[in-house]
Amino acid sequence: MNIRSLQQNKVRRGPSRHERMAPLATLPVFYKLQGKKVLIAGGSEAAAWKAELLAAAGAEVHVHAERLDPVFADLIAAPAVSGSYVWHQRPWSAESFALMQIAICDAESEGEAQAFYCAARTAGVAVNVIDRPAWCEFQFGSIVNRSPAVIAISTDGAAPILGQAIRRRIETLLPPALAAWAQLAQTIRKTVNDRLAPGPQRRAFWEFFVDRAFGAPPEKGAAEKMLRQANALQPAETRREGRVTLVGAGPGDAELLTLKAVRALQAADVILFDDLVSADVLELARREARRMLVGKRGGRESCRQDDINATMVKLARAGKHVVRLKGGDPMIFGRAGEEIARLQDEGIAVSVVPGITSALAMAAQLGVSLTHRDHAQSVRFVTGHSRNGELPKDLDWAGIADARTTTVFYMGGRTAGEIAARLMEMGMDPSMPVVISRSVAREGFERWTGTLRDLAGGMTIIGYDEPVLVGVGSVFAALSERQVRVTCSLVSAGCQ
Structure with a gap:
């Protein structure tokens, strides 16, 4: 089946050029203050923060206050990074506004706030009274500083905490460099x-x-x-050279993406994504990027690997930055080797951004150390099916059956019964703890814990309609113990 028939996400386009601009709560303006005079009324720590911000923009900051908070005093005593400070050791007055570009006040009362606002308006100076939105003509937004690249976020004073959260998200997208x-x-x-x-x-x-x-x-x-x-x-x-980036989308939760993965998504022209990539992850991609579903999911109709390879080559030759977005980590059971080899044969630049593989996300979600020193000295990640859907013929079952090794089977739901049988044939204790985790790090996460002899029955309970991981090893005994403790505590509390 080819890629065209599997495409389910249309290209997202921006608004029509004939559509009107949506209403703006405030007008975002970047104001040059180099060498210009600004007024700060009040000597508080809050006023000091505003003064420092204005001086960083190159302003000559005139401070009117009888006393200064120690933080403010230290700020004025130290050399300013760009602008300068002038301390007038007296309260502000109507004359203080002369030649000022903007005026800021940390008012002690509502009356002072109103008086300062009226005086500034009379003088024709833009005014801000700290933490009193009713007396503000402009607000200070949250700032991401990569000067001369500067990003400001405003919520019109309605939700400063939200503005700070948005700033933190943007900070992760923009490297300090x-x-x-x-x-x-x-x-x-x-x-x-x-x-x-x-x-x-x-x-x-x-x-x-x-x-x-x-x-x-x-x-x-x-x-x-x-x-x-x-x-x-x-x-x-001048034609732009195309390239391909293989990006690990992690197990599903968008917050588990690496910063480098997010930056790659933000720089993509085209994204070829697997069926297991969550919508939340795709939401972080550049809006203009074309999205193409190339469904790769066990037990379902999938796009041929040769078609995916050919599409990447075609798009890269057209000068596109192609992101091949894979669930988990691209280098673990992801056919990345085949894709890299084809791209290198075609002379196309290719790079890899690793992701969190689902076995590690499962360990974190379950609170289990896969190499707990009291139980295991090594960990194995094993594929649960081959190209034909059966268990691979050449697996080292003797090594996998080592009781001091934790093993996680990927894509092993439909072969779980055979996995258990093979391990017991190689001498593994039928009472060895096992866990089946469904939809790891996704909505709908479920787990089943039990023993190796009951693994096939556990799969029947969990079901086959979502991806599962099968964990085998004594490290998972703690999960059953926790369940027993929870059950006992409920019984002791009278919940019988």
């Missing part, structure tokens, strides 16, 4: 514009620049090297 790349862009922009004509050449250079900006910091001499490359760039060479 982005600041150095933004500074480098400032340095070379004029030279690039002088050397490269508008259109394909200049666009190709900046696309190459942006691809690198979300990686490691620029190395020494990067600017001159990139300028030499720009100068040598010919019109016929």
Whole structure:
């Protein structure tokens, strides 16, 4: 079956150019304050934070306060990183607003807040009274600082905690090195514009620049090297080179993605994703990225691997950044080796972003150490079926049956009965603890615990309609013990 017939997610498009802008609670504006005067009324710690922010933007901060909080005093005593401070050891007055660009007050009362607001409006100065939205013409948002790249988040004062949470999410997407790349862009922009004509050449250079900006910091001499490359760039060479990134989507929970995986999703042109990749993970991808389902799921109709390989090659040759998004880790039972080999044969750049494999997510969810020193000295991850859906013929059953090894079978639901039989044939104790985990790190997670002799019956209880992991080893005995303790505590409490 080919990929086209399996595509279920249409390309997401932005709003029509004829649609009107949705209402804005506030207008986001980036205001240059270098060398300009601003007023701070009050010497509190809250006022100090605002003063530091304004000085960082290059402002001349005039502070009107009879006394300063020790934090504020230390701030003024230390050299400002950009702007400067002037302390007027007296309360603010109407004359304080002269030549000021903006005015901020930490008012001690509602009356002072109103008076400050009215005085600022009379003077024609934009005003903010800290923590009093009724007397504010503008608010300070949460800031992600990669200056000269600066991101501000506002909730219009309604939910500052939400704004901070959004900031934390954005912080994870933007590497600290982005600041150095933004500074480098400032340095070379004029030279690039002088050397490269508008259109394909200049666009190709900046696309190459942006691809690198979300990686490691620029190395020494990067600017001159990139300028030499720009100068040598010919019109016929401006077509963007495609590449492929194999990305581990983890077991399902989007919060288990690595930062590097999220950044790859944000930079993708096309995403080829497996059936087990959750919708929450796809939500983190760039909105403009084309999404193509290439369903790879045991026991269900799947896209041929050759078709997936051919599609990656075709898209990369068209200059696309292709993300091959795989459940768990791409290098564990994911056919990544076949995909990497094909791409390398075609001369296409390929990289790998690892993910959390489902066995490790299961251990975390169950609270079980797979290599607890009292039970196991090693751990094995074993595939539970081969290409034809049966157990692989060449498994080392003697090694797997070692009682000092924890074994996790992937895709072993339909072969669970045979797995148990083979292990017992090799001498494993039929009372060896086992666990079956269904939908690990997903909605609908369930587990069954028991012994090896009952494994087939446990699968009947768990069912075959969702992915399962089968864990075998004495480390799982703790799960049964916990269940016994919970049952005993309920009985002792009268829940009989």
